[in-house]
Amino acid sequence: MLALLGFITIVLLFTAILTKKMSPLVALIAIPIAAALIGGFGMQTSKFIVSGVTSIAPVAGMFVFAILFFGIVTDAGMLDPIITRILRTVGSRPSRIVPGTALLALLIHLDGSGAVTFLITIPAMLPLYTRLGIDKRILACVASMAAGVNFLPWTGPMIRASAALHIPVSDIFTPLIPVQLVGLAFVFIASYLLGLKEEKRLGLSSGAAAG
Known part of the structure; x- marks a missing residue:
């Protein structure tokens, strides 16, 4: 289920950027956050963000x-x-x-x-x-x-x-x-x-x- 959600998230990211429906910055922030919330991670999403920023x-x-x-x-x-x-x-x-x-x-x-x-x-x-x-x-x-x-x-x-x-x-x-x-x-x-x-x-x- 999570693999499918991740795949759909990537497809939506590319679609939103290539069709210019969203700017790359907005798409890279909004779509993964929405996907995490849909996946039921709730407040853990903020921990994912902090962990990702810290590692990169x-x-x-x-x-x-x-x-x-x-x-x-x-x-x-x-x-x-x-x-x-x-x-x-x-x-x-x-x-x-x-x-x-x-x-x-x-x-x-x-x-x-x-x-x-x-x-x-x-x-x-x-x-x-x-x-x-x-x-x-x-x-x-x-x-x-x-x-x-x-x-x-x-x-x-x-x-x-x-x-x-x-x-x-x-x-x-x-x-x-x-x-x-x-x-x-x-x-x-x-x-x-x-x-x-x-x-x-x-x-x-x-x-x-x-x-």
Whole structure:
């Protein structure tokens, strides 16, 4: 019964947010409280709220700090030399441009924010993709893969897992380091192969640029 109530609560949350019937903040507060009351927990609901806030506060603080820190670093232009060097290095060969896109997205995603990753990576690389005629879906694919394989301790998935399992982030992250290394290798290999495929499709050879 409780499992069914939890499932219905999640469905209602997504429905209310996606249909814009409620703002995310209101939905995340009101719907779970209503579900707890319907489940017959009564005044215990307040204890659930306090317990939840207490358990997630440390990791939420770390997440906020990471966003603020890397946001300030980005706004101050400290990443600009790295971005410029990557763009200068990849040249006009898709087999370099696509892995360069993955590297750029990985660096930007250090703050754990997917939105920032796409807002910086895509505008920086899109003109190059457009000029050479590289399939823009590859840009979105590679940026998504790079963001998806990055699960550093302050990123969203790690924080959510820590809060749900009630264990420290370090206990989750440390055993996953080999998995992340394999994921990073996969991203760069896949990016290189996608770049080679685009070189063949565009008829580029010996680093020649598209006309």
